[in-house]
Amino acid sequence: MTDPGWQELRFSTTPDQLENLESWLFEQGALAVTLEDNADEPLLEPGPGETPLWQNIKLVALFEVGINLSPILANVPQQWVTAAADAANFVPDQDWERAWMADFKPLQMGTRLWICPSWCDPPDPHAVNIQLDPGLAFGTGTHPTTAMCLAELDATIRPGVTLIDYGCGSGILAIAGLKLGAIKAIAVDNDPQAVTATRDNAQRNAIAPEQLDVFLVPQADNQRPLQPVDWVIANILAGPLEALAPTLIDLLNPGGRLMLAGLLAEQAAVLIEVYKPWVALRAVQEKEGWTLLVGEKLPH
Ligand SMILES: C[S@@+](CC[C@H](N)C(=O)[O-])C[C@H]1O[C@@H](n2cnc3c(N)ncnc32)[C@H](O)[C@@H]1O
Incomplete structure (x- = not known):
């Protein structure tokens, strides 16, 4: 890897702390924050107005390469995270985007139906295609x-x-x-x-x-x-x-x-x-x- 485009930090958090953590990371210079389910617990019932739909959230914050992540790791308020952050990973620009998108591929449901992410062409244009x-x-x-x-x-x-x-x-x-x-x-x-x-x-x-x-x-x-x-x-x-x-x-x-x-x-x-x-x-x-x-x- 010769030219890393980004560095990422991964945190585990809970729905009630998500907003605090997210805002704080943006204040520290995060360019983007994405959320993933952090456990095999995809069903949950958030109260009205609550943000996430998972109880246990993996948050991935993306920073420019020049930013020193050590103080961020050292200073993240511990009450906002449920597990220590992963060490920073360098992620080549294109690879990061591709890695995230690669998780979501067109899925066939039953015989007629396909669920397709917007960045993929429907595998069968004549099927019943839903873009999601x-x-x-x-x-x-x-x-x-x-x-x-x-x-x-x-x-x-x-x-x-x-x-x-x-x-x-x-x-x-x-x-x-x-x-x-x-x-x-x-x-x-x-x-x-x-x-x-x-x-x-x-x-x-x-x-x-x-x-x-x-x-x-x-x-x-x-x-x-x-x-x-x-x-x-x-x-x-x-x-x-x-x-x-x-x-x-x-x-x-x-x-x-x-x-x-x-x-x-x-x-x-x-x-x-x-x-x-x-x-x-x-x-x-x-x-x-x-x-x-x-x-x-x-x-x-
Ligand atoms: C597991 S998700 C299902 C989403 C979608 N229908 C699917 O099949 O993928 C459950 C949804 O039910 C909602 N929910 C939970 N309790 C509810 C309730 N008492 N009344 C209405 N919606 C509720 C949640 O906010 C959530 O969006």
Whole structure:
């Protein structure tokens, strides 16, 4: 390596300390800060307004080569980091960008669907292509729970259905549903960043504004009660899925399909029991310890 373009410092931090750490690093001369999931814990429930969607965050700060990083490493307030920073790495300019981008490649979901980062040409221009870049909202298709929902949508959605993506994150499921034939989708989340990300991603994917309503909950419930739909998809976590059972059931037309993800295989039995009065849920897919439950709402 003859001409290093950048140096990087890597820190581990938590959502509540992220903003402090990020601002401080910019004050120290960081040119860019990027975030990565730091553990196999991609599902979490940030309070409204909180920034990150991971509990355990790896922050990578990029500095010009001329900057002395030793004082930064020595002076970083220890209450903002959960692990000592890695030593500085020199990263050639082009390689750094390529390394980051190389993590995100087009992914095929099911048979018809591809999720493509904006810097890649879709491998199959005739497929159902969704353009999505990694951002602050959860949902690029790389997580098994999202991947299972997408494959199930691809395999079973009927043209003309209406759907709700409850806990929409990036909006990936609502956008996929629409691209696969739904006529109308509603995307809701309790995180304003997810609402913004979903609107941006919908626009980037040429979703007509009248096809997708995006709401922040619980405000959405108060201001404009959501109408029941044919499909409700919720990829959250077992706890909220249990608590949200009456809400999700109310949002579903009789005979409509409920799809629940974000639960581990060992949590399936409890959720099946909770939803039993309204929906006979069954496990239809398992991936890396996660389970996808699907069922139709009973007619009463
Ligand atoms: C695992 S992400 C799923 C994102 C996307 N639907 C996907 O499948 O990749 C869960 C999302 O649910 C949201 N969420 C968590 N609890 C919620 C709740 N009680 N009501 C609405 N959204 C919630 C989170 O903010 C997050 O965006």
